[in-house]
Amino acid sequence: MILSYFVQILKLPGNENVNLPRKMSEQASGYDLFAAIEGDLTLAPGARALVPTGIALAMPGGLEAQIRPRSGLALKHGITCLNTPGTIDADYRGEIKVLLINLGQEPVTIARNERIAQMVFQAVPSVTMVEVEELTDTERGAGGFGHTGK
Numbered sequence: 001m002i003l004s005y006f007v008q009i010l011k012l013p014g015n016e017n018v019n020l021p022r023k024m025s026e027q028a029s030g031y032d033l034f035a036a037i038e039g040d041l042t043l044a045p046g047a048r049a050l051v052p053t054g055i056a057l058a059m060p061g062g063l064e065a066q067i068r069p070r071s072g073l074a075l076k077h078g079i080t081c082l083n084t085p086g087t088i089d090a091d092y093r094g095e096i097k098v099l100l101i102n103l104g105q106e107p108v109t110i111a112r113n114e115r116i117a118q119m120v121f122q123a124v125p126s127v128t129m130v131e132v133e134e135l136t137d138t139e140r141g142a143g144g145f146g147h148t149g150k
């Protein structure tokens with residue numbers, strides 16, 4: 001079943017010429033995000049930058065957007081998102097920004113309107129956490145961190 005939602009998108013003042021997030025193929029999961037920067041931005045090795053996209057969203061409750069790296073930028077240049085996946089909350093109305101980091105050994109220049117990351121929408125279940133004195137039992141119990149390999 002394909003869930004469908006309406007999401008409002010706004011070009012922020014001064015960003016009338018930015019590209020809207022775009023799916024590069026019909027069934028792509030992610031909408032590519034474009035750098036809404038004036039001129040170029042060079043990231044030295046190890047440097048990070050919060051890159052504006054010039055857009056804001058209004059999503060219905062129960063939806064989030066995840067900001068994920070692009071594999072091509074990561075492979076070719078070592079550019080990824082530091083806080084991946086970035087979380088865009090349904091109630092956030094500010095500018096979507098992308099926290100890029102250069103994990104490569106060379107400086108990398110990002111150009112205006114370059115595709116810097118992708119945005120994937122996800123449904124978020126409604127959860128009510130209930131504090132208890134004891135948890136239900138399972139075969140795994142507290143085993144983890146490679147427990148099943150032993």
Ligand SMILES: O=c1ccn([C@H]2C[C@H](O)[C@@H](COP(=O)(O)OP(=O)(O)OP(=O)(O)O)O2)c(=O)[nH]1
Nearest residue numbers: 067083085086087088089092095096097098099
């Ligand atoms: O990659 C990101 C991550 C977050 N945000 C925006 C949307 C999100 O709804 C808001 C808050 O993000 P998050 O909850 O990750 O940040 P926080 O450090 O917990 O800050 P806050 O106290 O504002 O929630 O910042 C972005 O634009 N890009």
